[in-house]
Amino acid sequence: MTESTYRIQGATGEWEVVIGLEVHAQVTSNAKLFSGSATAFGAEPNSQVSLVDAAMPGMLPVPNMECIRQAVRTGMAIEAAINKWSRFDRKNYFYADLPQGYQISQLYHPLVGEGSLTIEADEKAGIPEPKVIGIERIHVEQDAGKLMHDQHPTMSYVDLNRSGVALMEIVSRPDMRSPAEAGAYLSKLRQIVRYVGSCDGNMDQGSMRADVNVSVRRPGDEFGTRTETKNVNSVRFVMAVVESEAKRQVALIEDGGKVVQETRLYDPDKNETRSMRSKEDAHDYRYFPDPDLLPLVLDDAFLEECRASLPELPDAKRARYVDGLGLSAYNAGVLTNDVDTARWFEALLAATASAQNKPEADVAKQAANWLLSEFFGALNKLGKDLSSSPISPEGAAELLALVGNGTISGSIAKQVLEKMLETGDAAGVIVEREGLKQNSDTGAIEAVIAEILTKNADKVEQYRGGKEALFGFFVGQTMKAMQGKANPQIINELLKKALAG
Amino acid sequence: MTGLTDLGLIAIRDGVAKGEFTAVEVAQAFNAAVAEAQEALNAFIVTTPEAALAAAEKVDATRAAGKELGKLAGVPIGMKDLFATKGVQTSAASKILEGFTPQYESTVSQKLWDAGAGMLGKLNLDQFAMGSSNESSAFGPAISPWRRKGDTAALTAGGSSGGSSAAVAARLCPAATGTDTGGSIRQPAAFTGISGIKPTYGRCSRWGIVAFASSLDQAGPMAHDVADCALMLEAMAGFDPKDATSLDMPVPDWSALLNADLKGKKVGIPREYRIEGLNADVAKAWDDGIAWLKDAGAEVVDISLPHSKYALATYYIIAPAEASSNLARYDGVRYGLRDLPDGANLQDMYAATRAAGFGAEVKRRILIGTYVLSAGFYDAYYTQAQKVRTLISRDFEEAFRQCDVILAPTAPTPAFALGEKSNPLDLYLGDVFSVPASLAGLPAMSVPAGLSSDGLPLGLQIIGRPFDEQGVLNAGLAIEQRAQFSAKPEKWW
Amino acid sequence: MSVDTATVARIASLARIKVSEGELEAMVPELNGILNWVEQLGEVNVEGVEPMTAVIPNTLRLRADVVNADPLTGGGIRDAVLANAPAAEHGFFGVPKVIE
Incomplete structure (x- = not known):
């Protein structure tokens, strides 16, 4: 494997960056991990809080099967070992967003063990060939509530709507060596969880956020001391954190200082990290098995269902688009990049093949080219995307069929598409009404x-x-x-x- | 009306059903007894005479309408103040929960109300159920209705369910709920001459019971006799999907299947429980118990529980560890006491609130628990204790290959005077016979066996296999029938 | 292993219980008494013994992913959740201002 050549140029020479990510991904579920309250985003404060989430005396957790199932499916998607025997542990610390005084998590026996994912080569970004990034584990845990600091002069307000929502913590190995690799890893992970359907990947709403572990060393040396920058909520910010934190550490070391193992926060406005002293003294978390919960034992039937329900994953899909459908590697990449695009494309492909009574492979190029070079542009002009598209894959297939059977030409098809978007009418109706049939006389x-x-x-x-x-x-x-x-x-x-x- | 308060749970239920008296009459009689004794015995933290009357009126109306009556219809009971009761203060006998009014009802108390029982009030206990004497209650200890012969010193009613035992023994209620973490039903029952059973771990839902040590806590009934306990337990037990440790098993008709004939049964006598210097009265009661069970047809066998001597130390690591975490939620944010000194930040508020709200024993256990879980000590203390716990549990498994139930004293001494044991360790040692069954999650009950030389009740403990409450109750009944325990505290309050 | 004043102070701080100097002094021997006593467990041979995980052999039940299936463990009960709060404002729990 070709190692990254990304280096921080210090005053005393070159430094290599070592990066590991702990990604918190909100599990897609209707109800919370241990209670029946809803998980919907943006609800009125404390309106999605049960007695269990508020840690009333005598309240007990009962786990949500769907949350376990989604974490297992995610594990399978990164080809990880699934632990049929796992346990929940309590992580004890005091904070206003943590009603129980402990977070139910999994330290000693996580649900998902060792796995990996592959980031694509990206020459321009300094990733000369595909690279495998190790994933140490995935465990399931409770999210905390939310504090609002700007509503009252002397008080902070606590909203527990998020308290108890299921998270997967996906812990990578310290295998990344550049901001680009860290960014690519997070994008790939997001792509996978969106394919699997275990997380919506919505980073704006906090459905996915990363704790970024960064250390620097002389190339080839032992690992240096790392810092952990918490709750970074975009791919861009993750890359920025790696860069600014690595530079800070290099400057610090070269100045004769020492990197302290600590928790830091990223300030996007200043593009710098700062120490988060408020959580510093809480390092003795006193983990122990949660006595309210028994060992979680999964049977073969459960695992079988998880595996059987896995969709085709992005790497496999991309390969199939190239090998089976004859698409270019570039087009296959774009079409599989996001699960919603791939889904739309496949619906279009199926409808097109059926409308033209041809095998999918025979119409794949037509469908892909049209989608990528015509339809995206047209939607874009309207400020829309596939999810808000006024045209269904079936409607688009009708248009493509008219081109395919020679009823209209490609350039007329552009006009028809515009009319379709404008009027919502079907392609055939527009062609007929406007007399756009092409002349084959x-x-x-x-x-x-x-x-x-x-x-x-x-x-x-x-x-x-x-x-x-x-x-x-x-x-x-x-x-x-x-x-x-x-x-x-x-x-x-x-x-x-x-x-x- | 004094006659009514002498009746047990089944007698009241049957009397109401037959129309010999009304449920309201019963509730009134007990409300009066509660009010009269409250100052002297301090058995209740809160009394709820209206709730008792309202439940009774409902039962009388149901009966008048000719509709079917519940299992406990017309029986007013006392509720240990560890069970959340909707709209009624639930304090766990701690200042930190003073004024806390749950907006929910615990599963067990709800089941009791559904069976037709009514609530006389919330019973005193050791703070957060941590204690064996009721002295850690923030509202002062419940006082035993019993006194030593020729002595007026205030005695402990036991703990932690000391309000329950005092109230049942003083006939302030025919039955009460208790919870047992390391003996908190059995020891107070033994100290006050009543019966009480801790079922198999998981039989009774823990939902809505203020948690002390989750892997040990179990609710159970405390009542005059074995039959009353059996019936009340039927009403309390049952699968609850809200408790992940709840047993998904049907609840047997324990009371209907009671049978004191022990022919073909083997009773194990653990040799390690013959500790040096065992109180002579206790030793004699144990010997009597052996003789009674033989008389009931059982074969008595010598058994060994080799890790018994480590049970207490194991318990006093595991229970505080769990408690230190379970009690982290009392932080002054969402309910209960908040102590916010001037200029205090959030963490200061926590520390001040918890310092002001928790009593000395609770603090002691939180600190022990925090320490044994802390970095560098976890394996040496907590993991080691859970391993020893496995061994203790295996001891019982091994023993139950040779016997059906185990007979032992409930406590090493009769009730002691309040204030007599000032060293926490001395108090802990009193749990020596009750803790092993708790660590193994086994059903265990205490039944009265007789009186000590200075006139105080002594209890015998029967421990059974997992799920074999019936075997425990049957052996208890065999003892009860032969002990003929009829002593009652002389009324001085 | 025995604890000293500094250790007890650290433990009390971890447990968020404020203790005065005097209390601290009194606690040290008390806690040492208990800790020394529980240390007898160290003499038990536990080779090959697994720590207990479930007192009654049993495994974890999982519930279906249904919102508010049981009102007792569901949401939408803000008033009940806030009913006992020492400082509830505008639907929130209030705490002293936290500076992060």
Whole structure:
């Protein structure tokens, strides 16, 4: 494996950065991990809080099967070992967002063990070839509540809506060596959980956030002391944290100082991290098995269902698009990058194949090219995306079928698409109403061609003299004369014949 | 009306059902007894005479309408103040929860109300159920209705369910709920001449019971006799999906299946419980118990529980460790006491609130628990204790290959005087016979066996296999029938 | 192992219980008495023994992912949740201002 060449240039020489990420991903579930209250984002304060979440005396946790299932499926998606026997532990500390005075987590026996994911090569970003990033574990734990500091001059306000929502903590190995690798890892992880459906990956709403562990060393040396920057909530910020924190550490060491193992916070406005002393004294968490919860033992049937319900994952899908559908690696990458795009594309593909009565592989390029070069642009102009698209995959397939069977040309298809977006009418209806059907009447086309060749005798001469690039000119003229409605394939054939003389 | 308060749970239920008296009459009689004794015995933290009357009126109306009556219809009971009761202060006998009014009802108390019982009040206990004498209650200890012969010194009613034992023994209620973490039902029952059973761990839901040590806490009934305990336990027990440790098993008809004939049964006598210097009265009661069970047809066998001597130390690591975490929620943020000194920040508020709210024994156990879980000590203390706990549990498994139930004293001495044991360790040592069954989650009960030389009740303990409450109750009944324990405290209050 | 005043002070701080100097002094011998006594467990041979995980052999039950399936463990009860709060304002629990 080619190692990253990313280095921090210090006053005394080069430094290598070592990065590990602990990603907290909110598990997609209706109810919380240990109570029946809802998990929806943006509810009124404390309206999604049960007696259990508020840690009333005598309240007890009962785990939500879906949360366990989603964590297991996520583990399977990173090809990790699933521990059929796991346990919940209590992590004890006092904070106003932690009603029980402990967080139920898994330290000693996590649900998911060792796994990995592969980040793609990205030459420009300094990732010369694909790189495997180790994942140490995934465990399930409770989220904390939220504190609001700006509502009252002397008080902070506590909202427990998030308290008890299920999180997966996905802990990487310290395998990353550059901001780009850290960014790529987080993007890939987000892509995977979105495919699996275990987390919506919505970083704006805090559904995914990363604790970024950074240390620096001389290339090849032992690991240095690391700091942990908490709750970084975008790929861009993760990359910025790595860079600014690595630079800070290098400057500190070169100044004769020592990096202290501590928790830090990122300030995006200043693009710097600062020490978070308020949580410093809480380092003795006194983990012990939660006596309210028995060991979690998963049976084969449960694991089988988890595995069987896994969708095709992005790497496999991308490979299939290239090998099975004949798409370019680039297009396959774009189409599989986000699960929603892939889903839309596959619906379009299925509908297109069925509308044209052809195998998917035969229409894949048409569908992919149209989606990527026509449809995205058109949606973009309207400020929409696939999720808010006024056209369904079936509606789009109808349009593509009209092109495929020669009813309209590709350029007319663009007009039809615009009308579809404008009116919401079906492609066929628009073509019929506006008289956009293309002309495949060879006699009519031949007549037009003859006229054009006559008008441009000089160019015909040049063409026949070897300037074949002029062919496009003749196609354009013919098409123009026929208001774009002539079948381009027939124009090509007839033109070639006519020009050949 | 004094006659009514002498009746046990089944007698009251049957009397109400037959129309010999009304439920309201019963409630009134007990309300009066409670009020009369409250100052002297301090058995209740809160009394709820209206609740008792309201429940009774409902029962009388149900009966008048000819509808079916619940298992405990017309029986007013006392509720240990560890069970959350909707709209009624639930304090765990701690200042930190003074004024806390739950907006919910514990599963067990709800089941009792559903069975037709009514609530006379919330019973005193050791603070957060931590104690064996009731002296850690923030509201002063419950006083035993019993006194030594020729002596007026105030005696402990035991702990932690000391309000329950005092109230049942003084006939302030026919039955009461208790909870048992290391003996908190059995020891107070033994000290006051009543019966009490701690069922198998998981039989009774812990939902809504203020937690002390989650892996040990179990609710159970305390009543005049074995049959009353059996019936009340039927009403309390049962699967609760809200408690992950709740047993998903049907509740047997323990009371209907009571049978004191022990032919074919083997009773184990653990040789390690014959500790040096065992109180002579206690030793004699134990010997009597052996003879009674033989008389009931059982074969008596000598058994060994080799790790018994480590049970107390194991318990006093595990229970405080769990407690230190369970009690972290009392922080002055969402309910209960808040002590906010001038200029205090959040962490100062926690420390001040918890310092002001918790009593000395609770603090002691939180500190012990915090220490044994802290970095560098966890394995030496906590993990080691959980391993020894496995060994203690195995001892019982081994023993139950040779016997069906185990007979032992409930406590090493009769009740002691309040203030007599000032060293916490001395108090801890009093749990020596009750703690092992708790650590193994086994059903265990105490039944009265007789009186000590100075006239105080003595209890015998029967420990059974997991889920075999029936075997425990049957052996208890065999003892009860032969002990003929009829002594009652002379009324001085 | 025995604890000294500094250790007890650290433990009390971890447990968020304020103790005065005097209390601290009194606690040290008390806690040492208990700790020395429980240390007898060290003499038990536990080789090959697993720590107890469930007192009655049993495994964890999982519940279905349904919101407010049981009102007792569901949300939407803000008034009940805030009913006992020492300082509840605008639907929040109030605490002394926290500076992060």
